[in-house]
Amino acid sequence: MAASSATVAQRPSPRIPAPIRRMARGIAVPVGSVIFAFVIGGLIVAVTGGNPFAAYLGLVCGGFGLLCSGGENPALQLSNTIVFTTPLLLTGVAVALPFRAGLFNIGAEGQLLAGAVACTVIGVKFSDLPAPILLPMVLLGGTLAGAIWAGIPGVLKATIGAHEVVTTIMLNYVAQWLVRYMIVGGPLQAAHGFSSSAPIGAGARLPTFLPNDNSLIVFGLPAGVYRVHAGLLIALAAVGVFAFLLWRTSLGYEIRAVGQSQRAARYAGVSVRRTIIVTMLIAGAFAGLAGAVQIAGVDHSLTDKYFTDTTGFDAIAVALLGLGSGVGIILASILFGALHAGGSVMQSDAGISGSLVLVLEALILFSIAANFLSTIKLQIPRIGRPGLPAMPGAPPRRGGEATPGP
Amino acid sequence: MTFISDIGHLLLTADLWRATLEAAALLLLPALGGVISERSGVVNIAMEGMMLAGAFFAVVADLAWHNPWLAALVGIVAGGLMALIHAVVSIRFRADQIVSGIAINIFAAGLTVFLVNRIFGLQDVGHVSPSELLPYVNVPFLDQIPFVGRVVFQQNVVVYAALILLVVVQLVLFRTRLGLRIRAVGEHPQAADTAGINVYLIRYGAVITSGLFSGLAGAFLAIGISNTFVPNMTDGRGYIALAAVIFGKWTPNGAFVACLIFGLGQAIYAANSIIHVSPYLLSMLPYLLTLIVLAGIVGRSIPPAADGVPYSPGTE
Numbered sequence: 210m211a212a213s214s215a216t217v218a219q220r221p222s223p224r225i226p227a228p229i230r231r232m233a234r235g236i237a238v239p240v241g242s243v244i245f246a247f248v249i250g251g252l253i254v255a256v257t258g259g260n261p262f263a264a265y266l267g268l269v270c271g272g273f274g275l276l277c278s279g280g281e282n283p284a285l286q287l288s289n290t291i292v293f294t295t296p297l298l299l300t301g302v303a304v305a306l307p308f309r310a311g312l313f314n315i316g317a318e319g320q321l322l323a324g325a326v327a328c329t330v331i332g333v334k335f336s337d338l339p340a341p342i343l344l345p346m347v348l349l350g351g352t353l354a355g356a357i358w359a360g361i362p363g364v365l366k367a368t369i370g371a372h373e374v375v376t377t378i379m380l381n382y383v384a385q386w387l388v389r390y391m392i393v394g395g396p397l398q399a400a401h402g403f404s405s406s407a408p409i410g411a412g413a414r415l416p417t418f419l420p421n422d423n424s425l426i427v428f429g430l431p432a433g434v435y436r437v438h439a440g441l442l443i444a445l446a447a448v449g450v451f452a453f454l455l456w457r458t459s460l461g462y463e464i465r466a467v468g469q470s471q472r473a474a475r476y477a478g479v480s481v482r483r484t485i486i487v488t489m490l491i492a493g494a495f496a497g498l499a500g501a502v503q504i505a506g507v508d509h510s511l512t513d514k515y516f517t518d519t520t521g522f523d524a525i526a527v528a529l530l531g532l533g534s535g536v537g538i539i540l541a542s543i544l545f546g547a548l549h550a551g552g553s554v555m556q557s558d559a560g561i562s563g564s565l566v567l568v569l570e571a572l573i574l575f576s577i578a579a580n581f582l583s584t585i586k587l588q589i590p591r592i593g594r595p596g597l598p599a600m601p602g603a604p605p606r607r608g609g610e611a612t613p614g615p
Numbered sequence: 616m617t618f619i620s621d622i623g624h625l626l627l628t629a630d631l632w633r634a635t636l637e638a639a640a641l642l643l644l645p646a647l648g649g650v651i652s653e654r655s656g657v658v659n660i661a662m663e664g665m666m667l668a669g670a671f672f673a674v675v676a677d678l679a680w681h682n683p684w685l686a687a688l689v690g691i692v693a694g695g696l697m698a699l700i701h702a703v704v705s706i707r708f709r710a711d712q713i714v715s716g717i718a719i720n721i722f723a724a725g726l727t728v729f730l731v732n733r734i735f736g737l738q739d740v741g742h743v744s745p746s747e748l749l750p751y752v753n754v755p756f757l758d759q760i761p762f763v764g765r766v767v768f769q770q771n772v773v774v775y776a777a778l779i780l781l782v783v784v785q786l787v788l789f790r791t792r793l794g795l796r797i798r799a800v801g802e803h804p805q806a807a808d809t810a811g812i813n814v815y816l817i818r819y820g821a822v823i824t825s826g827l828f829s830g831l832a833g834a835f836l837a838i839g840i841s842n843t844f845v846p847n848m849t850d851g852r853g854y855i856a857l858a859a860v861i862f863g864k865w866t867p868n869g870a871f872v873a874c875l876i877f878g879l880g881q882a883i884y885a886a887n888s889i890i891h892v893s894p895y896l897l898s899m900l901p902y903l904l905t906l907i908v909l910a911g912i913v914g915r916s917i918p919p920a921a922d923g924v925p926y927s928p929g930t931e
Contacts, residue, residue, distance in 0.1 A: 257733040371909040379902040390895035562732035567725025574718035579708035
């Protein structure tokens with residue numbers, strides 16, 4: 210018994226269980242980055258003559274329905290956040306999975322748009338088919354289109370080594386112009402003068418959790434305004450599939466092996482080329498599904514809204530902030546979903562442009578990428594170490610603190 | 616057949632080539648910046664955001680001070696400051712340069728709209744009066760040359776500046792000691808460091824230069840070609856410039872050729888009354904062409920060896 214208590218004595222803070230300690234260490238960087246972003250963002254608002262507290266109250270109200278001052282309906286705000294969160298979950302996975310293989314998929318936006326176009330084409334052309342046939346068709350169509358859109362960079366990377374960052378950027382713009390072509394003077398345009406496609410058939414639409422029936426009043430508002438749809442379940446399932454695939458399958462092992470060291474993976478008998486292509490195909494499938502889910506669940510037609518869609522770029526922040534883990538992606542998606550839902554309330558209640566959300570997103574990206582926190586810690590060790598209680602495992606270990614009680 | 620003869624007719628007009636050169640110059644400035652930055656080993660996909668910042672601050676300055684030259688300078692500095700952020704984050708903090716570049720682009724898109732809202736409220740940004748725009752200047756005597764005079768010597772001052780900078784950058788990169796140092800730092804920073812070159816200084820300088828060039832392009836767009844700021848007015852031009860960098864195989868002259876090709880596409884659909892192809896399909900061309908180049912169909916395009924790798928002394 211004495212020996213075992215000696216081993217315990219070597220560990221820091223034995224009162225905090227190891228899983229929680231691990232979690233705290235993992236959470237320190239993303240939480241610190243978000244705080245950093247909000248502090249700098251607040252300074253930007255203050256310097257330009259705005260009230261940062263009013264701005265952030267607007268964000269909290271718009272995102273989570275809390276502390277509202279403008280008479281917003283909390284249930285509706287939460288519902289909006291969930292609607293924004295849904296595609297972020299899918300595109301977040303589409304960026305996080307290639308990260309594990311050492312690939313940077315900047316093309317989630319293009320893959321999402323490809324999925325949205327495919328879903329719309331099928332949903333409009335076969336609008337008379339019943340839901341049990343048409344709904345799987347549009348979702349699969351979108352998934353497939355996204356997979357193809359990401360497969361091209363995957364093949365180019367695996368065969369001739371073209372950098373996936375550049376190829377996916379190029380394909381983002383090809384997809385953007387494709388959407389514009391399709392609905393402005395192109396084959397999908399509903400009627401002359403509109404920059405929108407015809408609506409997809411009723412059978413192609415994902416059901417909402419509440420019926421689209423305005424005589425039914427839920428939380429003081431007609432049920433139709435709550436747009437949370439079955440796509441949420443699909444997206445959550447996708448995150449589950451991502452985590453299972455990555456940690457419980459041989460393909461996931463190969464993906465991680467390639468991400469750690471291509472040479473080592475090759476010696477271990479992993480086909481690096483095949484893994485790169487398969488990873489990109491799966492990632493694109495998730496992003497394409499996101500596009501299909503947006504059309505089938507929310508918009509029901511391809512509109513000019515998609516000209517300025519940024520879901521696929523937000524996904525990069527989601528994947529980085531979520532540290533590429535399933536739980537992290539869910540939390541980060543909720544954060545960015547809430548920020549997007551909150552932006553409009555901030556604008557109406559506090560008079561601060563919703564674009565502040567983009568500024569915050571950029572600051573989070575800077576902070577995570579540069580890892581400001583650990584650099585600051587290295588620079589000023591005395592202030593840094595005690596200031597970060599979330600890193601109890603950091604050396605040097607102090608014996609006094611770790612001595613177990615009598 | 617009428618389509619082909621229409622195109623042929625169009626290709627013979629001086630105005631088309633004049634528009635081509637103007638569009639190419641707008642792309643050339645950020646592309647030159649990209650070449651310099653990437654040659655020094657810092658990946659730069661942030662030209663879009665630097666241009667956007669340059670465009671916005673040039674308009675604000677021009678509206679305030681009624682002086683296009685001062686406004687252009689403000690735009691240049693704004694682009695340079697954006698680049699400084701990219702430089703600090705990716706050189707000093709050794710961040711992933713691609714994430715930093717994306718962050719710059721998102722930052723510029725958000726900040727400009729945020730500031731439009733703070734400064735101008737819900738109103739329009741307002742228009743710069745024609746006399747306060749960056750002027751179009753005819754070069755005496757040379758503008759009288761048939762065809763060439765119209766194409767080359769009746770342009771905006773920024774077009775001349777871009778062409779001069781093209782020559783300067785090409786010469787500096789390949790004919791001077793500074794250029795050799797920039798390229799050495801981009802190919803093998805450890806060796807360059809050993810030879811006594813200050814890797815950080817070169818990289819900071821190169822990245823900031825790319826921002827100055829991109830800022831000038833933004834000013835040209837906002838108070839030369841246009842006369843106001845609208846959100847996201849760069850509309851992917853910074854990324855087309857990135858495409859031009861790769862298309863041109865990381866050389867100034869190569870990038871210029873790419874800009875001319877992309878510019879010709881823009882000029883043709885600007886004169887779209889006789890073209891019966893959707894301008895949106897034509898807009899895909901720069902990106903598709905670059906994909907084809909990357910696919911190795913028209914010769915390989917290989918980046919500098921240390922492009923995108925943060926430098927820390929003592930590592931190999």
